[in-house]
Amino acid sequence: MARLLVIDDEANIRLLYAQELSDEGYEVTTAGTVSEALQRLDEQTFDLVILDIKLKSESGLDLLQQIVRERHNLPVILCSAFSCYKDDFSAWLADGYVVKSSNSDELKLEIEKVLGKKIHRG
């Protein structure tokens, strides 16, 4: 069973994704802030991170850079309400990019795709 870390500042979104992804058979952990996310990452091993870009006053992109730097083999899917971040070149460091939607099928497909690829960064 793949272990996922969902990082989003919206409690409702965390709750929704936790429920939806658990229904798909994933083991889901959630975090609402950067520090909480880093703590979870230190405590447990994950197969994939689902990361919101705007975390209140914090930047998900900064956290993305930190994860890429420190955890080379941990894939990250950016999940944002902003489609415009696809143009932000920092976002290109992520393994996937999904625009948030009331239909989570796209997110689920992206998770399957990324986990299927088992991306390893050099």
Add this chain to the structure above:
Amino acid sequence: MDWNCCWTKEQIEPGECPEIHTGEDEFLVYASRRIIEKCLICYRFREDLRRLAEEEPTSARLVSFLVDGLLNQAQQIAAMAGSLDSRNQEISFLHELAEVLQTTMNLDEVLSVAMTAITAGKGFGMNRAFLLLTDKSQHNLGIGPRNLQEAWQTWEEISHHNYTLTEMASQFFNTKLRTEKAKFNDILTQLGALLTDEEHILYRVLQGHKPLMVDEQVRATVGDNGLSRLLEVDSYLIMPLVCRNRSVGVIVVDNYVTHKTITRQDLESLETFGYTVAFAIERAALYDQLQEKIERLVEANERLLEQQEQIVRMEKLALVGEITSSIAHSIRNPLVTIGGFARSLLRNRADDDPLRDHLQSLVTAAQQLDDVLNEVLTSSDSLYPTRDQWDVNLLVYRVNEDLAERLIQRRIAIRLDLAQNLPVAFIDFRQITFCVKTIIINLLDSLPDGSEVLLSTRQIPAGILLEASAAPVPSEHAVSGLGIMVCRNLLEKQGIPFIISTTDREISFRITVPVERRESDGTLAGY
């Protein structure tokens, strides 16, 4: 003694002196003028001198010497006056020519005036002339008749109309320029080729900056590489055209029909004339260049204005995009929650559950709102142009401006070395700006305070090279940071070469952006 001549008389009567003609009455009353100008050439005076010699030989000998001396001097003065008159005419002609040449900046018109002046009877009166230019061989020109019959026709035509030099030049420029070029095309083609042959007499005269009169003697001693055979004449003149020590071209002149000798004086006059013509040709050529440069500047200015407008437009659009995105974000998160949970609840309801229709309504409404949001965001994103024609130097200026504050804080200077007249690049302005900015920021983070970064542009065969270099070599971060990784990824995807090189003394980042290419019909080919 009774004298035959009137030289002893103070005044004489009309008809008394055979040398005084009608209208010369002043000689009747002025004895001194009459003696010097009339008596000395009069046969009666000679007879009086002979008689004087018989009676007073000593005095007569002295008088005879004085008379001969005076007559000799009078002849010299007359010859000098003739020469002076001829020179005056020449100066007057050169003055007219200079005036005519000053009125035009058109190269063909200048050449028409020059060639007309050489061949016109009111000018140097030569039969034929060939003008060859070093830089603009397409303007090479020949003038004159190709045979005796044509020569007679031309002279007859000219004798019927008393054209001035200006009129003749104007007529030649307007009606004969093209036909004369075509008429002498064979000779002009051969002469043009010979002008670049370093062994040929034409080339040697051109480089020697001295005119050469080629006649039988010169051909026998120096040789003329068969030029006389080509021209079908025994003698001709090669006149180099020199302006500010630069060889502009040569004029070859001959008397193909009359075979009249080209004199030393002709050569000197043509040499003086050559300076004026060379200057006029050079001036016309410079004027052409100036016009071209002005046109290019105007074009560049227009392009710059267009790009400035485009930047302003992009900035406005970016603002619109930001506002749209912000609103969309505020709506999307609650929408995801509502729609997501509705879907989740719907999935777990039995088919006959009465709440199912309500949940389906929620899911459908959420999906509709999702679609509207996507539409709004996609259309605001698509407002940004992607690849377009851009001035790379403008891009560099923008980066420099954007980073000005950070540079001042770090006391790091950016020195710009930007090539002028670069062609426009065909790039995604935002992406390349991002890359250049990222490179500079990486350097800023790695270089010690007070360092200098050189940003340069120049054209190379592959496109435009945009280079950022710095010394001393900064820390490893400058080449291996995440930003550089993103840049490399981004440029690679566009097929844009990105090279980082380090030596003991400096580091450099080189981006080669493509330049626009146009098809022959003017449409953009891209790359």
